[in-house]
Amino acid sequence: MWSKKSRGDKVFDIVLISISLLIILVIAYPLYFVIIASFSQPEAVLGGKLRLLPVGFNLESYKMVLTERKVWVGYRNTLLYTVFGTFINLVLTTLAAYALSRKDMPWRTPLTFIISFTMLFGGGMIPVYMVVRNLHLTDTPWAMVIPNAIATYNLLVMKNYFQSSIPEELQEAAAIDGCSHFKTLMKVVLPLSTPILAVIVLFYAVGHWNAFFNAVIYLRNQELFPLQIVLRDILLQNSLEAVGGDLTGMYEKVMRGETMKYALIIVASAPVIIMYPFVQKYFVKGIMVGAIKG
Template identity: 50%
Template sequence: MTTIKNYKKTRNEFAFNMAVNTLGILIIIIVLVPLLFVLAASFSDPDLVLKGKVLLIPKGFTLKAYHMVFENSDIWRGYLNTIIYTVTGTSISLVLTILAAYPLSRSQLFGRKYLLLILLFTMYFNGGMVPTYLLVRNLGLYNSIWAIVLPAAVSTYNLIVAKTFFETSIPKELYESALLDGCGNIRMLTKIVLPLAKSIIAILVLYYAVDMWNSYFSALIYLNDDKKYPLQIILRNILLIGQTEQFGTNDVGMAEKIKMAEALKYSVIVVSSIPMIILYQFVQKHFVKGVMIGAIKG
C-alpha cells in the first residue's frame, strides 16, 4: 500500500514538474523571440526587414545601422542626457527611500501606522497629470532636469520593500545593543544598518535605474528643448518616422527616410539596452533576495 502511495506521489510530482518546466520554456520563448528579432534586425538589410523576411537570423548582414548610430549627434546627446538623468535620479531616489524606510521600520516611531496608511494611499491615488504639471511649472522646474527626477523620486513599493528589509533582516538585538552603547539613530543607520543592507541597496539601484532609464513620458511633458531630450524621446521620434510607411509613398526622399528609420530603430534599441544589461550583472546575485523580501512580508 505504501509503495502504491509513493508511486502516485512520484507520478504527481513528475507531472507537476513537467507542467512547470513546459510553462517556463514557453515564457522563455515568448520573452526571447522578440529580443532575438530586434538583435537580428539591427544587423540586417532594412529592405529585407521592411519586407518581413527577417525573423531570428540576420539577413543581408550589415553594420550600416550601427555606423549611423555612432555618427548621429542627436542620439549621443540623448544618450548622455539619459545617463545624467538616470544617475542623478537614482541617487536622489535611493537616499530619500532609505531615509524614509529606516524610521518607518522602527516600531518606536510615533504615528507609524498612520504614516504607512498615507503612503499606501499614494499607491492607488494621485493628483493626476494636469495638477502635477501645474505644480512642476509653478515651482520653476519646467524644462529642467529636476522636472524629470523629482516628481517620481520615491516609489512607494520600493519604500515598503526597503522598510520590510530593515524590519526582518536586521536583528532587533543589534539595534538594542547599539543603543546601549550610546549609538544614535544617524550613526546606527550609517555604521550598522547600511553595511548590512547591501543587497536591498543593490535592488533599489536596479529598480530605480531601470525605471528612470526607460522613462520618456515625463520628458515628453516637461521638456520643450530638444537638446535636453533623453534617448527614449529620440527613439520615439525615430519610430514615428518609421510608422509613416503604413501610408505608402512614391517619394524617393521619404522612402529613404523610412529605410533609415528602420535601420536606426533596432540598432538604437540594442545600444540603449546595454547599460541596463551591464548593471544587472552587478546586482543579479542580490535580485532574488530583494524580490523575496517584498513577497514574504509587507
Template identity: 45%
Template sequence: MSLKTIPVKISSPQGINRPEAKRPKLRARYGDRAFSIAATSILILSIVAVVYPLYFIVIASISDPNAVYEGKVWLFPSGVTLEGYQRILADSRIWTGLGNTMVYTILGTAISVSTILCGAYALSRKDMPGRKFLMLLFVITMFFDGGLITKYLVVRDLGMLNTIWAVVLPGAVGVWNLIIARSFFEHTIPHELREAAQMDGANDFRFFFQMVLPLSKPLIMLMIMIHVVAHWNSFFDALIFLNDDSKYPLQLVLRNILIQSDVSSSGTTGGDIASYAAAQRIAELTKYAMIVVSSLPLMIALPFMQKHFTKGTLIGAVK
C-alpha cells in the same frame, strides 16, 4: 494441566499480492516523471517566448529590411548591414541624449534610494510617534493622484520647468518601494541590536549609517536596480517638463528621430517610388537599431545584479 502453543498462520487478504502492492509506487514514479517533463517543457517554451523577440530585434537590426518584410529573417540575419547603427551613432543628438540620461539616472537613483531608505527606516521604528498616520498618507497617494495638470502646475510653481529637477524629483519616492524597504527593516534589523548599540553609546544616526546600511546591501541593490531601470527608460516627464532639445534624455531623442523618419518616409510623393522605398528602408533600419541601442546598456548591467535583486525581493517581501 499444560498449555500447548498453537501456531497461528496469518494469511494475506485475498486478492492482494506483492506485485500489485508496488503499483502505487510505480504510478507515483511515472506521475513525477510526467510532471517534470511537463514543467520543463513549459519553462522552455516560456524562455523561448521571452528570448526570441529580443533575438529577432537584434538580427533584424543588421538585416536588409526587404528580407525582414518577406519573412526571410527568423533565425539568422539576411543581407547583413550596419547602416542603421551608423546613421544613429553619427547623430550628435544621440550622444547628448546618452549623457543626459546617465546624469538623470545617476542623480535620480541616488535621490530616490536615499530618501526611500531613510524614510522606510524611520517608519519601521515602533517608537516613532505618528508613524501609522504618516504611512497612511503615503498609501493614499498610491490610489489617488491629482493628475497631470496638477502635477504640471506644481512643477511650474516651484520653478523647476526645463531643469533637471523636473525629471528626477516628482517621482523620487515610490510608495511600493517604501513599503518593501520598511518591511525589510522590520523583519531583518532586530530591536535588540539597536539597544546594544545604544548601550555602547551610538546614537540613531550612527546606528543607521554604520550598522543598518551595511546589513541592508541586498535591499540597497534592489532599490538601485529598480530605479536605474525606471530612470533609464523614462521619457514622459522629460516630454512634459522640458522644452530644450539639449536636455532631452536618450529615450526622448530616439523617439523624435523615429518620428522624423516616419514623417519623411510618409511625406515622400507617391510618384517618386525609389525615394519612398529608400525612406522606408532607412526608417526600418533606424527603428530596430534604436531599440538595441537603448536596451543594450541595461541588458549588459542587469545580469550582474540579478543575484542581489532576487535576494532583496525575497527578504523585503511582506511576511
C-alpha cells in the same frame, strides 16, 4: 533522485519544464529577432526572411544612429538623470524607510497609512504640473528627478525589509554603544541590507532610464531631452520623410527607417540589460523578503 520519484512526479516535472521552456522561447525570441534584425539588410527584414541568423550582415543602421548628435545628447542627459536621480531616490527612500521601520518612531502607523494611501489616489496630472511649474522646475534637469523622488512601493518594500531582516537587538546594542540613529543606519543597517539596496537601485535606475512622460510634460529645450524622447523624434522624422518624400527616394527611406528602428531599440536597451546580471543574484531575495514579510 530522479529514479526515486513516482511516475506522477516525473510527468509533472516534464510538463513543468516543457511549459517553462515554451515561456522562455516566447519571451526570448522577440528580443533575439530585434538583435538579428538590427544587423540585417532592410529588404530581408521587410521580406520576412529572418529566422535564426542575420541576413546580409551590415552595421549601417548603427552607423546612422550613432552619427546622430541628438543620440549622444540624449545619452548624456539620460545618464545624468539616471545617476543623480537614482542617488536622490535611494537617499530619501532609505532615510524614510529606516524611520518608519523603527518601533520608537512617533506616529509610525498613521504616517505609514498616509503614505500607502497615495498609491490609491493621486493629485492628478494638471495639479502636479502646476506645482512643478510654480516651483520653477519646468524646462530644467530637476524636473526629471524631483517630482518622483520617492516611489511609495519601493519605500514600503525597504521598510518591510528593515523590519523583518535587521534584528532589533543589533540596533539596541548600537544605541547602548553610543551610536546615533544616523550612525546606526550607516554602520549597522545598511551593511546588512545589500539585497534590498540592489533591488531598489535597479527599480529606480530602470525607471529613470525609461523616463518618457515627464520629459514630454516638463521639458521644451531639446538639449535637455532624455534618450527616449530623442529616439522617438528620430523615428517620427524618418517616417515623415518617407511619407512626404518623392517616390524615387521613398523606398530607400522606408528601408533605412526599418533597420534604424531595431538599432534604436538595442541602443536604448543595452545599458539596462548589461546592468541587470550584476544585481540579479540579490533581486529575488530582496524583493521577496521586503514585499512578503513585515
